[in-house]
Amino acid sequence: MDNNVIIEIRAGTGGDEAALFAADLYRMYSRFAQKQGWRVRVLGNNVLQISGPNAYEHVKQEGGVHRVQRIPKTEKSGRIHTSTATVAVLPQIEEKEMLIKPNELKIDTFCSSGPGGQNVNKRATAVRITHLPTGMVVTSQQERTQGSNKENAMSILRSKLYVLKKEQEIKKLGQERRAQIGTAERWEKIRTYNFPQDRITDHRIKKSWHNIENILDGNLWPILKKFRKAE
Numbered sequence: 001m002d003n004n005v006i007i008e009i010r011a012g013t014g015g016d017e018a019a020l021f022a023a024d025l026y027r028m029y030s031r032f033a034q035k036q037g038w039r040v041r042v043l044g045n046n047v048l049q050i051s052g053p054n055a056y057e058h059v060k061q062e063g064g065v066h067r068v069q070r071i072p073k074t075e076k077s078g079r080i081h082t083s084t085a086t087v088a089v090l091p092q093i094e095e096k097e098m099l100i101k102p103n104e105l106k107i108d109t110f111c112s113s114g115p116g117g118q119n120v121n122k123r124a125t126a127v128r129i130t131h132l133p134t135g136m137v138v139t140s141q142q143e144r145t146q147g148s149n150k151e152n153a154m155s156i157l158r159s160k161l162y163v164l165k166k167e168q169e170i171k172k173l174g175q176e177r178r179a180q181i182g183t184a185e186r187w188e189k190i191r192t193y194n195f196p197q198d199r200i201t202d203h204r205i206k207k208s209w210h211n212i213e214n215i216l217d218g219n220l221w222p223i224l225k226k227f228r229k230a231e
Helices: 015-035 055-062 146-172 175-181 212-216 221-230
Strands: 005-011 039-044 047-051 064-070 081-091 105-110 126-131 136-140 189-194 199-202 207-210
Touching: 005 015, 005 055, 005 146, 015 039, 015 047, 015 055, 015 064, 015 081, 015 212, 039 136, 039 146, 047 055, 055 081, 055 221, 081 146, 126 146, 136 146, 189 212, 199 212, 199 221, 207 221
Parallel strands: 064 189
Antiparallel strands: 005 047, 005 081, 039 047, 064 081, 105 126, 126 136, 189 199, 199 207
8 A cells, every 4th residue: 555654652551651652653653764764744743643654554554552561760679560552554545535425524623732632723714623423533733723623633634534434444354364364453562672682572473672772763764574485
């Protein structure tokens, strides 16, 4: 699939450390794209869009639960904490590929907020879109205009609905066929980042790499190439 890609990263279990790890992953994918000369665009606080040749194909296997084991900077006793972050990898879908009826949408506008919740824009430029048939909600408040935020939110919504539709189709094919082409269970643990041992392990292909800091700086090709070879 020769699509650009939308990556959504959220903190999982682990409190503040999970949020810090999610930020590390966000930077990793951003840096990876920049090293390829691809365009990176922020669609939301935890969502980025990467535009480049076969971008989705290169990173589609990154979706799932990423686990980190490390000593937080605030941990005085030196105890290792385990935290997680979830990564959703969505192909960017054009409007003609995923038609959404206007009467299926509830669109709300509100003032953009900054750190601490304070309003940073007195005009209602932020947009929240609810897809009524599924209850799916997306928001965007990064842009300065309501129109741009609506465009971003619709882009995210189209991609999420496309993936949901495909997952539902896969489930109908039956267990045997799903085993061949993959399932919708994207939220199983796929990778562990073990800082004390300076090792990253992908549990799906049972391969490990060292030099975590280098990989978190966007040097993902060793992992991506090995995964494509395994496929």
